[in-house]
Amino acid sequence: MExxxxxxxxxxxxLLWLGLHDGQRAWKSFxxxxxxxxxxxxxxxxxxxKAKSVIMTPEGLARSERLFQQMFARR
Numbered sequence: 001m002e003x004x005x006x007x008x009x010x011x012x013x014x015l016l017w018l019g020l021h022d023g024q025r026a027w028k029s030f031x032x033x034x035x036x037x038x039x040x041x042x043x044x045x046x047x048x049x050k051a052k053s054v055i056m057t058p059e060g061l062a063r064s065e066r067l068f069q070q071m072f073a074r075r
Contacts, residue, residue: 005033005034005037008031008034009034009037009038009041009043010067010071011067011071012030012031012034012035012038013038013043013060013063013064013067014064014067014068014070014071014072015030015068016028016030016038016044016054016056016060016064017061017064017065017067017068018068018072020056020061020064021053022053024055024056024057024058024061025053025054025055025056026044026053026054026056026064027052027053028047028051028052028053028054029052032047035047035054038060042057042059042060043056043057043059043060043063043064044056044057044060045057
């Protein structure tokens with residue numbers, strides 16, 4: 001099976017919004033490769049540190065909320 005990593009990244013970014021706390025922080029208990037790709041896309045700050053959460057960039061924060069609503073809001 002070939003995996004569409006862009007769709008995986010969108011889902012992870014949307015779920016990061018679900019775990020949002022302290023303004024821009026989100027728990028980083030997701031696939032490390034996906035987190036690395038999101039960092040490369042400018043959605044989160046570098047996830048490689050001792051903290052159990054990542055800091056979302058303003059662009060990542062806005063996109064994560066939009067994706068969460070698209071993927072998980074009841075219509």
